[in-house]
Every structure is written in C-alpha cells, then in structure tokens.
Amino acid sequence: MTLDANGYWYMDLHSHSTDASDDAGGTVEGYAKWIVARRKKGFHIDGFVLTEHRQFDPDADYTALSEQYGVTILRGAELETDIGHVLVYNLSPEFTRGFDLASVSLDHKEVFKRARETGGFAVAAHAGRPRIGLAEHVHGRGVTTDGIEAIEQLNGGSNDEENGRAQELAEQFGLHRVGGSDAHFVSAIGRCLTAFRRPITSLEDLVQELATGEYHPVTVEQTLDAATEGAR
C-alpha cells in the first residue's frame, strides 16, 4: 500500500452496486476486477467507497474481495436531505439510530452535525446537479453552507456545466472538494477520484483525511498523467 510516484492515493468516494442499489448494474467484484484491468493500462485507482442509496448494512463485509484484488473497498451511504444528496462515511450505530435512512427529506444540518459527532464525515454529493445538489439550494433558496466542510465537486454522473457550478460554489464558500464516479455500472468506477496525501485502508483513515482538507478531485486520466510524469 503505497502512494503513487507523485505522492497521491486515489479513492473513488461515490459508487453503487447491485448488492443494494436497485438502479445499479455493477457488482462489487466487477468493480474490483475493472480496477485491476485499469491498473494494467497505467491508471491509478487505489480503492472505492460503496455509497448505496438510502441504506446502510452494517454486516456487509468485502474484506475477502478487497484482499483478493488488492483494492481498498469501504462502505458509506448516500442519503437524501432537504439540500440534496449527502454522502456519509463511517456510519456508526449511534448515527444510524438517529435517522430514518430511507427518508428522502432528512434535515441536512442534523446529518452533517451528527456525522461528525459520531466519528463520521459527510459530503454534499454532486453539488452542481439541479434539485439534488447543494448549489441550487444555496443560490435559489438561500440555504447557508454552515456546518458543511466538503462537497463532491467532480461527479462522474454530472455534466461539465454542473461540475463547473460545483467548483464555483466551493471557491465561493471555501469548501473542500472531493471527486467520485457515482458509478452504477462497472466501467464507470474510478472515472472520478479524490487524490489524498496518505494511504487510506479503513474508514477511520478516510474520515481522518477528509477532516484535513488536504485532497482534491481528479479524473482517472489525470492519474495516468501522474504515473507518466512519475516515471520520467
């Protein structure tokens, strides 16, 4: 488990699988296999976080797959709030007991606050997307970004304009920025990533790094550039 030649560790922080998201066509093993195939072509993808829609199964365990393919596989959730979708990492029983995860209108302030209080971290997903992204709620409804530390600026399911809108929001309010593929199908995994400065092999690592703010979003093509530059 080492950083790439330029000192980065690349994680896809947003993905869905057939295990728990009914709109997904990709299996967890399929994602791991695809990452191995991408690595053979020079791309750097160290792992991914499964963020299934509106649920979290504390008993799901992907350790065997993770070891078999040499890919970090972590689990979070994508919840639905009054300011759009929110990715939550390291959901503790204390956190999940406090919310009906299946709800489509959770109080975002409570989600962000409780995530941090219970050892987790929350990120506003696909922030530039109409209706389900934070930007529209900030600019259209006057919602503040109080309590929000990071947004998903680069989302694989958003178009260029939407990702640009998220970038403007991050710059305007000084929010940290992550990247995630929002993969629902195998070949989309790792399309957008977050570049961290330290290896991440556990949810505790992930939360610790997200709290530092020392990361940025990248496309998978940018990891190839990094590899090429590093080899020179």
Next chain:
Amino acid sequence: MAEQRYFEDVEPGDEFNEHWTPTRESVIGYLTVGNAEAGNTASRFTSDEEAKKIGMAKAIVPGAFSMVMASRVVADWMGPEGKLHSIDVDFRRPVLHDDTLNILALVTDTLEDDGVPTVKLDVYLENERGERPVQGTALVELPKRG
C-alpha cells in the same frame, strides 16, 4: 458483413465505439417503422414545441431508438456467430435531436461458466456535454477458435 469476434481475443478493458447523431429525419424514420402515422404526428419525439411543454430543451430521441443503436454496435462487434443474450439499459437523461453521441461498449469481464464462453459488456451513450444519458450492460456469447 461484420468480422467474427472470438472469445480468446477478448479481455477486460477492451472497448469499441461508434458515433451517432440522431437527426429529426432519422427519428421520424424510426417512428414510422410499423406505424406510418407516428412520424407525422407532432409529439415530444418530433416537435421542439411539444418537447418544451414537458420541460425538455428540444425534441427528444425515443429511448427504444437509443437502445436499438446500442444493440447494433454490440451486434456488429460480436460478428455473425455471436449471440446477444441480453441488453439492459437505464435512461438517465434525455437524448436530444442532433446530439453528438459516442456509443461506447467496454468489456468488463469474460466468463466460461458452464462451459459457455460469455462476455460481459458495459454499454453507454456519451454526449458532447459530458453526460451519459443511456447506460447499461450486455451479455454476449462468442465462439471459440477451432
């Protein structure tokens, strides 16, 4: 006739594509197959005005037409002895008339479960706005050499 593809020559990560720009004329042509009147009726598929009434930027391409085109790309790739067992797509955003589309297919796995040489593919349409309005998977059986 398309060239034959063999199971041994395929590996995860392989990809192939075809460009497609659905024009109003081609959409009408599609709609008219089996229903001569459909192409002459103003609808969200043929009229910008009708499409705008339901919140679209302009006239949209029928989902089934997009699926047919994706199926054709896979069928051309696998060759005459290949068997397309299934294709399953989600329609995540509208495809608009005159969009510049890239129909992409990627090999995500190769299997020989029960001795049947099978290839799993991801199939999607990508437009000039960086969107993937149609995404899905296909399952293809390919012949083996010899």
